[in-house]
Amino acid sequence: MLTYPTHSSLTEEIIQNYQVNKALTTAEICHLLSHKPKEEDQLLFQTSRNLTTQYVGDMVHVRAIIELSNICECDCDYCGIRKSNEIERFSLPTDQIIQTAIDAMKMYPGLLLQSGEVKSQAYVNKLVEIVKEIKKLALIHSPLKENFRVIMSVGELTQSGKLIQIIKGCWCRTLSLKNRNFKSQIIQINS
Numbered sequence: 778m779l780t781y782p783t784h785s786s787l788t789e790e791i792i793q794n795y796q797v798n799k800a801l802t803t804a805e806i807c808h809l810l811s812h813k814p815k816e817e818d819q820l821l822f823q824t825s826r827n828l829t830t831q832y833v834g835d836m837v838h839v840r841a842i843i844e845l846s847n848i849c850e851c852d853c854d855y856c857g858i859r860k861s862n863e864i865e866r867f868s869l870p871t872d873q874i875i876q877t878a879i880d881a882m883k884m885y886p887g888l889l890l891q892s893g894e895v896k897s898q899a900y901v902n903k904l905v906e907i908v909k910e911i912k913k914l915a916l917i918h919s920p921l922k923e924n925f926r927v928i929m930s931v932g933e934l935t936q937s938g939k940l941i942q943i944i945k946g947c948w949c950r951t952l953s954l955k956n957r958n959f960k961s962q963i964i965q966i967n968s
């Protein structure tokens with residue numbers, strides 16, 4: 778088990794290291810979650826606020842969400858749609874996703890496409906076609922036109938450089954937060 782000695786400046790030290798490395802180790806995350814004396818709360822909260830402001834500004838972003846599929850190849854313990862959980866699975870057909878996206882873009886400034894992680898090239902290709910179609914349709918149906926935002930939460934895409942390249946020209950983010958390595962990844966294209 779990974780442990781840290783407890784002393785009052787450790788939280789500060791972890792935060793300072795994060796500012797330099799832009800990453801936290803598993804042990805550091807465990808410390809922040811489990812060892813949080815009252816006097817250090819404000820430091821954590823302020824750091825959290827600063828990061829939020831840095832990445833998304835001082836505002837709330839409202840987006841529609843479409844859950845594309847609850848099929849996932851991963852088995853994260855906390856997740857209701859993990860592979861080993863015996864639940865009914867679904868995957869929306871492309872035409873239904875597109876029609877729902879059209880309805881959403883008339884009312885919302887952005888859209889989150891959500892699904893489990895599927896590594897097959899066929900699924901990546903499907904995502905690419907969906908994003909391209911949505912961005913094209915936004916020029917017609919969204920009051921924001923090319924500024925209509927598409928965010929994707931579809932698992933880790935480290936192996937899917939192709940996805941990122943193929944949708945180059947679209948404004949899109951992929952975001953993944955996994956328990957297996959505590960790694961958060963944000964890739965922004967042509968923002």
Ligand code: SF4
Nearest residue numbers: 849851853856859893
């Ligand atoms: S990769 Fe995402 S969807 Fe799949 S089990 Fe993990 S948290 Fe759930």
